[in-house]
Amino acid sequence: MLKIMIVENDAMIADYLEDVLNDAGYEVCGIAPDVESAIALGRACQPDLGIIDLRLSDGRFGTEVAAALCPGNAFGALYSTGNPDHPVLQGAMGVACLSKPYTPDALVAALTLVRARMMGEATPASLPNGFRLLH
Template identity: 30%
Template sequence: MRVLIIEDDAIIGTDLEIASSDMGFSDIAFAMDEAEAIAMGKIAPPDLIISDIRLGSSGSGVRAVNEILRAAGAAVVFVTGLMDADEMDQSGGVVALGKPWNATRLQMAISQTVKQPAGVTVAWWR
């Protein structure tokens, strides 16, 4: 399974990459901004996208995910500071996980979204 991590914070992105690797994923790409994520997603469409919602001045994780989903469906987990750490929400094949996250909660979120991948677009419902 090909994984694309979209996160503007290098430390959090690296932690997500390590956690994904520890879960057994070996084909992992990491983008730090919207444009880079879209380019990577077009070159090698991911099966799973783990993305921040807000990428600071680097764009929007939601826009990047939507652009990537236009080419191919994927499971989507948003990891965001817009929710409390103990919150997890699922809607339309997308799981949102509050920061700070931990590996157990990330694995639960991935398991949920892989069962019902997102369609061709996602909407942030908050």
């Protein structure tokens, strides 16, 4: 079972994501609302994947979380944002971005694509609505 962490500043969204991911067969190793707690959580639980909100409760960006956890790790960061064209995503560590709002099916499909990309598999021609690769 793949481990995933949720980095989301909205508690209701985070709880909903946890339910969706548990139902999809992921092991949610924790939820963090800000950069510092997310980095600590990531280092403690060593997740395979992370769904990371772009703007966090401390006013900082989720890109800081991925930058701290990606180097040297097999960590697949999927950003979640209402602003997929935000300049902070240019050159950000991570695999892809999923635009809010999204459906549970789109989220699960996006995470499957992130994992496949990390394993060097080809990206299919059909992508979930609002999904784009970062690099």
